[in-house]
Structure formats: C-alpha cells, structure tokens
Amino acid sequence: MSPVPERSAGTGLSHPLVERLRAAAPILTVPVLMLLALPATGDPSAWVTLTLAGLAMGMMIFVMASGLTLVFGLMDVLNFGHGAFVSIGAFVGASVMLWLSGLLDPGGVTLHLAAILPAMIAAMVVTGALGVGFEKIIIRPVYGQHLKQILITMGGLIVAEQLIYVFWGPDEIPLPRPDALRGALVFGDVAVEKYRLFAVVLGLAIFLAMHLLLARTKIGLLIRAGVENGEMVEALGYRIKRLFVGVFVVGSALAGLGGVMWGLYQEVITAQMGMEIMVLVFIVVIIGGLGSVEGCFLGALLVGLMANYTGFLVPKLALGSNIFLMVLILMWRPQGLIPVAKR
Amino acid sequence: MVRWLLSGDYPRGLALNLGIAAIVLALLFAPFLFPGTRALNTAATICIFIVLVASYDLLLGYTGIVSFAHTMFYGIGAYGVAILLQRYGASWGAVFAGLGFGLAVSVLLAFVIGLFSLRVKAIFFAMVTLAVASAFAILASQLSGLTGGEDGLTYRVPRMLTPAFRLMDEQLLGVTMNGRIIAYYLVFVVSAVAFLVMMRIVNSPFGRVLASIRENAFRAEALGVRTVVYRSLASCLAAGFATLAGALMALWLRYTGPDVTLSFTIMVDILLMVVIGGMGTMYGAIVGAAAFILAQNYLKDLMGHMAEATAGIPVLPDLLHPDRWLLWLGLLFILSVYFFPTGIVGRLRKSRQA
Numbered sequence: 001m002s003p004v005p006e007r008s009a010g011t012g013l014s015h016p017l018v019e020r021l022r023a024a025a026p027i028l029t030v031p032v033l034m035l036l037a038l039p040a041t042g043d044p045s046a047w048v049t050l051t052l053a054g055l056a057m058g059m060m061i062f063v064m065a066s067g068l069t070l071v072f073g074l075m076d077v078l079n080f081g082h083g084a085f086v087s088i089g090a091f092v093g094a095s096v097m098l099w100l101s102g103l104l105d106p107g108g109v110t111l112h113l114a115a116i117l118p119a120m121i122a123a124m125v126v127t128g129a130l131g132v133g134f135e136k137i138i139i140r141p142v143y144g145q146h147l148k149q150i151l152i153t154m155g156g157l158i159v160a161e162q163l164i165y166v167f168w169g170p171d172e173i174p175l176p177r178p179d180a181l182r183g184a185l186v187f188g189d190v191a192v193e194k195y196r197l198f199a200v201v202l203g204l205a206i207f208l209a210m211h212l213l214l215a216r217t218k219i220g221l222l223i224r225a226g227v228e229n230g231e232m233v234e235a236l237g238y239r240i241k242r243l244f245v246g247v248f249v250v251g252s253a254l255a256g257l258g259g260v261m262w263g264l265y266q267e268v269i270t271a272q273m274g275m276e277i278m279v280l281v282f283i284v285v286i287i288g289g290l291g292s293v294e295g296c297f298l299g300a301l302l303v304g305l306m307a308n309y310t311g312f313l314v315p316k317l318a319l320g321s322n323i324f325l326m327v328l329i330l331m332w333r334p335q336g337l338i339p340v341a342k343r
Numbered sequence: 344m345v346r347w348l349l350s351g352d353y354p355r356g357l358a359l360n361l362g363i364a365a366i367v368l369a370l371l372f373a374p375f376l377f378p379g380t381r382a383l384n385t386a387a388t389i390c391i392f393i394v395l396v397a398s399y400d401l402l403l404g405y406t407g408i409v410s411f412a413h414t415m416f417y418g419i420g421a422y423g424v425a426i427l428l429q430r431y432g433a434s435w436g437a438v439f440a441g442l443g444f445g446l447a448v449s450v451l452l453a454f455v456i457g458l459f460s461l462r463v464k465a466i467f468f469a470m471v472t473l474a475v476a477s478a479f480a481i482l483a484s485q486l487s488g489l490t491g492g493e494d495g496l497t498y499r500v501p502r503m504l505t506p507a508f509r510l511m512d513e514q515l516l517g518v519t520m521n522g523r524i525i526a527y528y529l530v531f532v533v534s535a536v537a538f539l540v541m542m543r544i545v546n547s548p549f550g551r552v553l554a555s556i557r558e559n560a561f562r563a564e565a566l567g568v569r570t571v572v573y574r575s576l577a578s579c580l581a582a583g584f585a586t587l588a589g590a591l592m593a594l595w596l597r598y599t600g601p602d603v604t605l606s607f608t609i610m611v612d613i614l615l616m617v618v619i620g621g622m623g624t625m626y627g628a629i630v631g632a633a634a635f636i637l638a639q640n641y642l643k644d645l646m647g648h649m650a651e652a653t654a655g656i657p658v659l660p661d662l663l664h665p666d667r668w669l670l671w672l673g674l675l676f677i678l679s680v681y682f683f684p685t686g687i688v689g690r691l692r693k694s695r696q697a
Contacts, residue, residue, distance in 0.1 A: 078466055141681060148680055150409045150469050151618060155677040158611055162670035166662055275607065279477045282470040290466075316485050323478045326471070327459060 026337040029329075030301050037309045045190045050308045056196035058304025059203020060265060064258030065281040065288075065296050066210060067251020073227035073291025073340055075244045077139055078146065081153035082255055082281065083274030084134075084160035085127045089256025090263040090273060091164055093123035094173050113178040120260050127256025131249040139248075157275065164271040172270040175263050199261055206254070207297055214293060223247060227291050227340055280307075283322050287329050289336025298337050302329075348539055350546040354626050359691040363626055366633045370531060374524050381640075387527055389636050390534040391591050396616045397541050397628035398584030403614075404623035405545050406577040407557030411610055412456065412472035415479045416582040418604035419452070420445040420589025422483065422490055425599035429498040438501065442590045446583055453582035457575035480605040495600020504529070504594065530591050537587055542625050544580065553577050554623075611669075612639075615676050621686025630687050635672070642668050 021028075034051055041047045068082045100115035138156045142148040181198055184191040214220035226233045226240050234240050262277065263269040284303050288295030303322050310321040329337060354363045366389075369376060373386035395417055402408045423445025427437040460471040483490050490496065502508055508522035544550055555563045556570050564570050593599045603609075612635065620631020643665040650663040662670070683690045 078469070080469075138677070146466055147403075147407055147409060148684070150466075151614070152677055152680045154611070154614065155673050155680065158673035159670060159677065162667055162673060166664075166667060166670065170666065276477075279474050283474050286467060286470055316482075320478050320482060323474055326474065330459060 026295070026298055029337065030298060030305070033302060033305055037305070040313060041309070046312065048190045048192070050312050051305065052192055052196050052200065054305030054308035055301060056199040056203070056265070056304070057307060058301035059200050060258055060261045061277070061280055061284055061304060062297050062300035063203055063206055063261065064255050064277060065284045065300055066293055067247075067254045068281060069285045069288065069291055069296045070223070070227075070247050070293060071251050072285070074223060074230070074247055076144065078149055079139065079153050080150055080278070081134065081138065081156035081160065083278035084157045085131065085252045085255035085274070086259040086262070086277055087164055087271055087274035088130060088160060089123040089127045089259030090269040091168050091173070092126045092256070093119040093260035094175055094263060094269055096122045097175065111176060111178050113180045116178070116264070120257055123256040123260045124253040128249045128253035131252025132245065134252070135245055135248045161271050161275070168271070172268050175267050175269060177264055177267055181264070195265065199265065202261065210293060219243075280322065283326050287326055287336060289339045291340035292336065292338040295336055295338035350543045352542055352546045352625070354688070356691045359626065359688060363629055366629055374527055383523065383527055385636060385640050387530050387595050389633050390530050391588050391595065392616065392632040392636060393628050394534045394537045394591070395585055395588040396613055396620065396632045397538055397625050398581045398588065399613050400617050400622060400625065400628050401541060401545065401584070402577060402581045403617055404627070405550060405557060406553040406574060408461075408574060408578065409469040410472045410578065410581075411469060412476040413581070413585050413613055414605055414607070414610045415476040416449040416453065416585035417589040417592070417609070418479070418483065419449045420586035421593040421599045421604040423448070423586070424590045424593040425496045425498055426489060428500060429496050433499040433501050435501050438590070438594065442587070445586045445590060449582040449586040450579045453579045454575060457578045461571055461574045461578070476610070477607070480601060480607075483605055484601050491600070493601060495598060495603070497598050500526070500594055500597050526595060530595055533587070533591055537584055538625070538628070541584060545625060557623075615672055618676055619679050619686055621688030623685065624688040627686050627688040634687070638668065638672065
C-alpha cells in the first residue's frame, strides 16, 4: 500500500491552480460553451439573444427537472410520470389564467398580467396535491424495484394524459401572453425578450431558494444526508419516508410551475407537452448526475444553451445536439457532471 | 416435431393451450374465416405486432432491460424498405436490400447505445433510449427529402403482393385469391418463423443467461458472466427482430410515416401488450398483441355505443368516449403491473399449478 494520497501521485503537475480548475471544471462548462458559441454565431447581438433564450429555456427545464433528480437521489425512485405533473400544471394554470383574465379584463384578447401569479400558485397547489396521491398509490408499492417503477410510472403518465383529454378536451389551448410580457427591451442593437428575462429571474430565484434550503436549513441537511446515506439518517431517528413524501410533493409542485412557465413560453399547451419535455428533462438529469441539484442546474443551462445555439446555427440538429452533448459528457464523466456520493 | 418447433417450451395450462391454438388458427385461416379488408388488416397487424412485442419481451421480460427505443428500430426497418422501394421501384431486390440495410443500421445503433448506457447503470438505459428515440423521430420527420417528412412515403410493392395480381381465376372458399392474400401469408409465415426463432433463443443456454441477469445481475457477474456483453447482445437481437417487423409492416401497409412507425404512442402500445400479455413468456406476446389490437380496433366501437347510452350523465360520456380507450388500458396496465406481474399468460399458468 502506498502511503502517498492518490491525488498527488501521477503527474507532478498538481499545482493548486490546476487542482482548483479541476474542481471547478463542471461549473466552467457553461461559460466555455457560451464563449465557444460567440465566434460561431459571429454576431454579438444575435449571441446575446441566443444566450438569453438558452438561459431562459435552461431555467425552465431546471424548474421541472429539479424535483425529479431529488426524488431519485433520496429514494432511488425514477418517476417517468413526472411529465404528467408538467402537463397537469400547465392545464390547471391555463384554466385559472383564462378564467381570471375573463373576470379582470372582459373582452381582452390576451391574458391579464395579474392572473399569472394566482395561476402559478393554483398549478403548484394542484400538482402538489396530486403528488401526494401519486406517491401513495403509484410509487409506494414499488419501492426498490426499478423495473416496476419505470413501468408503473409510465402507466401513470398514460392515464394522466388521457384524463387531461377527458377534462379539457383533445384540442390544444392557446395562451396569449399579457402585453407586459410580450416584445423585447432594446439596448442598442441588442434585443432582450421580456418573457425570457422573466423566466431567467424566476428560475434563478427558485434555484437560489432551493440552494439555501438545502445548504442552510435542517431539512436541507437531512435531505442531503438522505441522498448520501438514507439508512443512516433513519438510524439516527428521522423518518426519511415522510421527508421523501415532502420532497416528492415539492418536486411535483415545481413541475407544475414549470408547466405553466413553459406553456406561457410556447403560448400554447397540449396534453403531450409533459412527455415531450421529459426527454429534455432526462437528458438534463443524466448530464447533471442523478440526484444532484447543482448538477441538474448546470445540465439544464447547458441543454438550454446548446438547443438555442444549434437551433440558430444548424436548425436540423437541435435535439440531436443535446444527445451529442449527453454522450460527450458521459464519456468525460460517466456519473454526470456532479456525481452524488452514494454509499 | 411440435416439441422441436416450440423448443420444448409449451404454453402449459389447458386454457392457455386452447387460447394460443385458437389465436394461431384464427390467424392462419384469417382470410377465409373473416373476409373483408378491415379484418385482414387487423390479422396482419396482429402477426407483425406479435414479432415486435416478442422481440421487446426478449429485452424487458427475459433480460430485464427497459428500452424506449424499440419503435426506432421498428421504424428503421419500415423506412429501409420504404425508401428503397420508392427509389428503385417495386422489386424484391429493393425489399431485401432495404431489409438488409435496415438490419445493419439497427444493430449498429443498438450496439452503440448499449455501449454507452448499459455499462453505467441499467436505469440510464431507459432514459438514454427515450432521448435517442425521440431525437430519431424528429430527425426522420426533418429529413423530408429522404423520408417524406410528416407525410411519410407511399410506394408500390412487388406486383405479386398487390390486389391486381390474381393467383387463380376461380374463388377459393368464396375468397378471391389476389395478391393481398399472398401478402398476408408472407407476413404470417415470416412472423411465425421469427417467433419460433425467438422461442429457440430464449430457451437456449444464451436465453438462460439472459434470465439469470434479469434475476440477479450481480450474481451472474460473480459467476463469470460478462453481463454487459450479454445485455448488449440481447439489445442487438431485439433490435434486429424489431427491424424485421418494421419491414413487414412497410410491405403490408404500402405506406410508411412517422405516425405508424416512430411515434411514442406505438412504444406505449408495445409496453402495454408485453405487460398485459405477460412479461418473460414468449406466448405473452401472442396473447397481448391479439387482445390489444382487437381492443384497439373493436373496443372503440363498443365504447362509442356506451358513450351514446350514457349521454345524459355529466363526465361519464367523456370517460367512455371512443378516443379514451387508452385510459382504460392504462389503468389495466397499472393494475396488471401490481397484481399480475406475469400478465395473462403467467396468471393462467399459475392457476394450473395451484
């Protein structure tokens, strides 16, 4: 046995700066991707627009994906039905928005600005409540059985999608954004779309809130400990199952919120939107490292940026580029950008 | 002879024997028993889906891998045949070239996906395949020069398989012996052979190794089985059979488009058929595919009548709307994962043993 620690073995290059760079490598991927895209797009104002669009998309995906990754980390549950909460949140939010806008501004063509916040809250409440039921009925009986989890949550997704058709009809619902969130702020020759700015701010706020909750509170400590070693947390007398239900509910509510944000972004909602977004969400969760919130955030930004840059440069490869990104990152770090230490 | 054909793996159980026999006989004599285009179409779809579902069962039921890219391989087979038939005219050469090309692409793709995702964690595979399959579906609809985009491809098949071709002038048992009958029997025979080959595979030592990986991958590894190699092989094999099914579908439908080959709905259908029929039993594919496709084609009619009958009650007619049949099958799916994890076939077998 060599007494030399593994790190300083090997090359003699372990300069403190190199070490710090290596530790920061996952975080650096985002600015590196942005810088690489600058010469590729060739036009700084287009680059700003694309970068903001990418960040906005990334934030929205993060809002939807964060719950999934925590649920997996904490309880080893992979919820394929997560997309159902996105769709349901979007539909509940849309109903509330259309109803409130009708009350506040009869005869208006677009949604009313004041209707958005109540709609988001309503969507989160409904999807959170559904999360309680989903966890009890669908997920609890299949703890620890990955195969059955995948199958049964998939079944839940199918049923949820069909129920949306039952209650809201088979047609897609248009969601015209309020005028205040339409159009762009123009600085010189750089146009910054308002809604994207709004999405970035909201997403960043959620990330910061989540980060503070996880890093600074006792519940956050327990969640992080549970992700790392659930049995030990239980042995210390905490009811990890209850914690898990809480995380599941919050994750579902965030998915619902993400659904509303995404619906307003696209200005139209369909019952299959959850399933479509799940593809991106899975890529994000894999890139970030299953169970890691920070990784999920980085992954979401990478995916959002990549999708927008390639959408501009080579439109035909927009989704393919994300697969490529995933393969690249898995080759570099098979466990994702920020792997979670599991027992 | 029968034993050799079925590789010694009988359905087991009286009800199951009779049921399987009834389905197979009905399919064998379908053109004579159930005249009409719609019935023949249903029968051919069942044959093709039996192969598709059985090949998926090879992955899910026998090896314990969840893949969401199965329709991608199915689509590759269909598009391979479709593109070559459209480009180079209706010849058998184009059909076989398309099939061969499709098989090569599928197996290679399955191998690459397996290489990347089967090593890391089995659960990655489900997510990676989902992502790759959806990217492929989008790619197929965007490369409209090659694939016809959203509209798909319509093409002519070899003349022997068209309704204009007459095998004999007289009718046989009241059925005109035209090229569609030949096409149906081509589908039937190829499907039957593919199914029996898969039976042979799962009952070979190779199949036992797959099952051992499903039961306990860690232990299999400890016994010296290179699980990654076997998982990748199973995934390539399943991809190959799915490609074959796709090629048959392309020949039968004379049309290939994203909705009939690549859509996620079909993936969900396959999943439902495997689970409801019975995972890990090849016969589950027969029962599942037959039950599901019959339901798909005829349950809608029934639900339409029920919706009309309940027209006065609030939510009920919406729940019974013919387009909502997937809702009921979805519920059935969840219930069967809970209570009958081995599906209809496993259930019938168990009741015999008890």
